[in-house]
Amino acid sequence: MFKKILIANRGEIALRVIRTCREMGIKTVAVYSTADKDSLHVRFADEAVCIGKPPGADSYLNIPNIMAAAEITNADAVHPGYGFLAENAKFSQICADYGIKFIGPTPAMINSMGDKVTAKETMIKAGVPVVPGGHGLLENIEQAKSIAKEIGYPVILKATAGGGGKGMRLVWEESQMENSYNTAKIEAAGSFKNDGIYLEKYVEEPHHIEIQIAGDQYGNISHLSERDCSIQRRHQKLVEESPSPFMTPDLRQRMGDAARKAAQAINYESVGTIEFLVDKHRDFYFMEMNTRIQVEHCVTEEVTNFDLIKEQILIAAGRHISGKDYEPKMHAIECRINAEDPYNDFRPSPGRITTLHTPGGHGVRVDSHVYAGYVIPPYYDSMIGKLITVAQTREEAINTMYRALSEYVIEGVKTTIPFHLQLMQNEDFRNGHFTTKFLEGFKLK
Amino acid sequence: MDLKQIHELIKIVNKSNIGEISIEDKDGKVTIKQKEEQVVTVAAPPQQVYNVSHQPQQAQAPAPAPAAPVSAPAAKADNLITVKSPMIGTFYRRQSPDKPLLVDIGASIEPGKVLCIIEAMKLFNEIEAEIKGTIVKILVEDNSPVEFDQPLFLVEPA
Numbered sequence: 001m002f003k004k005i006l007i008a009n010r011g012e013i014a015l016r017v018i019r020t021c022r023e024m025g026i027k028t029v030a031v032y033s034t035a036d037k038d039s040l041h042v043r044f045a046d047e048a049v050c051i052g053k054p055p056g057a058d059s060y061l062n063i064p065n066i067m068a069a070a071e072i073t074n075a076d077a078v079h080p081g082y083g084f085l086a087e088n089a090k091f092s093q094i095c096a097d098y099g100i101k102f103i104g105p106t107p108a109m110i111n112s113m114g115d116k117v118t119a120k121e122t123m124i125k126a127g128v129p130v131v132p133g134g135h136g137l138l139e140n141i142e143q144a145k146s147i148a149k150e151i152g153y154p155v156i157l158k159a160t161a162g163g164g165g166k167g168m169r170l171v172w173e174e175s176q177m178e179n180s181y182n183t184a185k186i187e188a189a190g191s192f193k194n195d196g197i198y199l200e201k202y203v204e205e206p207h208h209i210e211i212q213i214a215g216d217q218y219g220n221i222s223h224l225s226e227r228d229c230s231i232q233r234r235h236q237k238l239v240e241e242s243p244s245p246f247m248t249p250d251l252r253q254r255m256g257d258a259a260r261k262a263a264q265a266i267n268y269e270s271v272g273t274i275e276f277l278v279d280k281h282r283d284f285y286f287m288e289m290n291t292r293i294q295v296e297h298c299v300t301e302e303v304t305n306f307d308l309i310k311e312q313i314l315i316a317a318g319r320h321i322s323g324k325d326y327e328p329k330m331h332a333i334e335c336r337i338n339a340e341d342p343y344n345d346f347r348p349s350p351g352r353i354t355t356l357h358t359p360g361g362h363g364v365r366v367d368s369h370v371y372a373g374y375v376i377p378p379y380y381d382s383m384i385g386k387l388i389t390v391a392q393t394r395e396e397a398i399n400t401m402y403r404a405l406s407e408y409v410i411e412g413v414k415t416t417i418p419f420h421l422q423l424m425q426n427e428d429f430r431n432g433h434f435t436t437k438f439l440e441g442f443k444l445k
Numbered sequence: 446m447d448l449k450q451i452h453e454l455i456k457i458v459n460k461s462n463i464g465e466i467s468i469e470d471k472d473g474k475v476t477i478k479q480k481e482e483q484v485v486t487v488a489a490p491p492q493q494v495y496n497v498s499h500q501p502q503q504a505q506a507p508a509p510a511p512a513a514p515v516s517a518p519a520a521k522a523d524n525l526i527t528v529k530s531p532m533i534g535t536f537y538r539r540q541s542p543d544k545p546l547l548v549d550i551g552a553s554i555e556p557g558k559v560l561c562i563i564e565a566m567k568l569f570n571e572i573e574a575e576i577k578g579t580i581v582k583i584l585v586e587d588n589s590p591v592e593f594d595q596p597l598f599l600v601e602p603a
Contacts, residue, residue: 051593053593064565067566068565
């Protein structure tokens with residue numbers, strides 16, 4: 001087992017990893033930018049190394065600095081968290097070159113899923129259903145038009161190196177294609193330095209349902225069932241839950257099998273998530289694979305009673321997994337608490353937290369790195385905590401969430417708590433009637 | 446000695462700089478010692494590893510940062526400039542173990558002068574001065590790990 005793990009991340013996920021390492025008796029090294037000097041993960045870790053100035057490129061994305069920190073502290077493993085370098089094949093490779101275990105997949109696994117076009121081709125070969133679309137990158141507008149005609153509008157143009165909703169364009173009819181094609185390419189080039197785009201059928205009003213998987217170094221794959229992440233704003237998840245209100249035992253079995261096939265196709269090691277789009281007929285299509293631990297992993301932890309970070313570390317240390325699958329035993333919901341003003345288009349609201357009171361009680365979990373007096377730096381993402389509730393039924397989990405949100409006091413900055421409170425009272429949400437389009441029609445009072 | 450006298454003594458001691466007092470009576474023997482000088486430790490990031498070897502180590506309890514080994518009796522001037530580390534690695538005061546110290550207390554420096562070596566991943570980086578002045582204090586021990594922005598030298602600018 002590892003003696004010392006360096007966490008190449010910040011905020012709540014760094015804290016999350018440190019907590020599990022503490023329980024496992026593993027020493028921890030926190031790295032931090034000068035803006036994160038007073039951050040909780042720095043205080044909780046056994047050792048801390050300042051690795052650079054606030055911008056990501058100078059610190060949390062700076063591979064040489066992180067490797068130097070690992071060297072001077074004699075860390076024998078690195079946990080990359082999510083975001084930053086978590087899915088950076090080069091970083092995974094450099095760790096391997098230096099004899100430091102990267103707690104995640106190998107560079108080859110990351111590459112096979114990182115490029116959306118390659119990922120799709122791999123899935124087709126593995127017999128996993130994919131969204132109908134063109135094969136490979138588009139060469140010109142005429143080709144785009146002809147593929148779209150074949151599979152039928154509406155279609156969506158997507159950046160192959162993309163993420164976060166950038167480089168995407170919805171095209172409802174042929175007359176829009178030329179303009180959409182050109183602007184999608186320009187946006188992709190600007191965001192990812194790669195203007196390659198491809199085309200897919202646009203699955204209307206889909207449910208975003210993802211399957212959590214885990215794979216060991218010996219070819220065993222387990223799945224831990226689904227999370228429904230359909231509540232999204234501009235392709236950013238705000239609320240996640242398990243089980244999905246749209247799930248049936250048959251669908252779970254089919255999706256679980258498909259997820260396992262996807263992971264086996266690349267001989268996946270570590271924890272990961274296969275994201276699917278599910279249409280109203282309960283036909284599902286592979287969207288993408290995230291080769292890392294995800295923000296919403298806590299939801300699965302609460303309904304299956306596994307510590308996923310611990311599983312991830314054990315797998316990296318060479319432990320065999322059972323290969324069994326796990327179904328949700330309870331119902332859990334997670335609300336992402338962001339320092340954003342929901343009344344002003346969710347504008348980010350960094351600054352000093354003057355008062356903080358976190359909720360408690362039965363079925364309430366708070367994963368957060370902030371404290372009263374903490375100054376939220378403006379350089380990083382706006383998520384300041386995750387509130388998770390778990391209960392025996394969905395209705396009870398929602399009621400507990402409402403109660404917990406009402407107790408959650410954060411003053412000094414604006415947060416999305418008012419939005420979540422209203423969502424928990426929304427009739428369609430409470431009835432489980434929602435797709436990824438839900439928030440477009442949601443009016444904040 | 447009765448309780449009231451002891452009370453008075455305690456009051457006196459608390460108001461003063463006395464660290465220790467011992468009294469023997471029948472009109473003999475009084476010993477009074479001043480409070481010990483405060484030990485000066487250098488402000489540094491809270492936890493730090495300071496034992497750089499390349500073998501796996503026993504877990505060490507977090508300890509105070511290495512105290513400044515050499516401190517000159519220089520005036521605590523407000524104009525002193527702190528030279529901070531631009532990178533993470535192991536700090537060395539010589540180009541190699543058999544070479545002399547690159548700089549010492551009192552050394553004159555100007556832009557371009559190599560002050561120290563910081564080594565990371567087998568690459569040795571020469572850290573050059575960016576100002577003209579005199580080294581007043583060296584804040585890090587030879588052969589110890591340093592992090593980004595860590596204070597290395599105090600310099601009296603020329």
